[in-house]
């Protein structure tokens with residue numbers, strides 16, 4: 001975890017509280033943390049949930065691995081250290097969005113349990129919703145929409161998750177989505193049903 005480098009910095013309380021912001025939005029905030037192998041369906045399912053929630057009038061924002069790596073995290077690669085920093089920053093961004101009263105959806109492989117648990121610890125109780133997008137490697141490899149597995153198998157990409165880099169399966173995910181046998185719409189509805197059950201929306 002990153003250490004506090006700056007000294008002589010002080011926390012400022014805000015006149016508009018997080019509770020005020022949530023009241024204005026009309027729903028609770030949380031971070032829906034989609035994790036799973038490349039090609040498991042994180043982006044597509046998160047996008048569908050995002051769209052459904054927006055249509056219901058909820059205030060959402062989607063942070064997607066590939067996109068964030070072109071901006072905020074463009075200085076990070078795929079070593080274990082860089083992946084940890086990638087996830088740490090996204091966790092902090094999720095915390096800010098939660099504070100702002102938003103429902104945040106994130107779609108990052110986030111292969112290490114310790115990195116995901118650190119984000120869980122950063123957020124309020126119940127605010128971190130770990131969503132394991134469960135599809136076996138064979139399925140993800142058969143989908144291979146970006147041709148990355150093919151490149152990894154050919155040795156053109158080193159340290160590719162699931163091939164020659166680890167993916168640690170979540171042990172306590174709030175939701176496990178069977179992305180091998182169920183369709184995207186059905187899985188997105190499972191997430192929405194969970195949010196309703198928990199009284200988040």
Ligand SMILES: Nc1ncnc2c1ncn2[C@@H]1O[C@H](COP(=O)(O)OS(=O)(=O)O)[C@@H](OP(=O)(O)O)[C@H]1O
Pocket residue numbers: 037038039043065066069078082083084086087107108109110111146148157158159160161165
């Ligand atoms: N070595 C290696 N391993 C895994 N993935 C790779 C790699 N190199 C590039 N890519 C592409 O980067 C996307 C994963 O980025 P993430 O930020 O989600 O990764 S991580 O959470 O930091 O592990 C991932 O996107 P998704 O396929 O959407 O998961 C890939 O397109």
Ligand SMILES: Nc1ncnc2c1ncn2[C@@H]1O[C@H](COP(=O)(O)OP(=O)(O)O)[C@@H](O)[C@H]1O
Pocket residue numbers: 036037038039040041042043044045107143145178179180182183184187
């Ligand atoms: N449950 C599913 N059933 C069938 N195809 C899926 C499913 N989930 C994702 N896909 C397809 O698999 C491919 C990879 O999905 P994507 O969302 O890009 O995965 P990730 O973000 O995890 O890399 C896309 O072409 C998508 O349409």
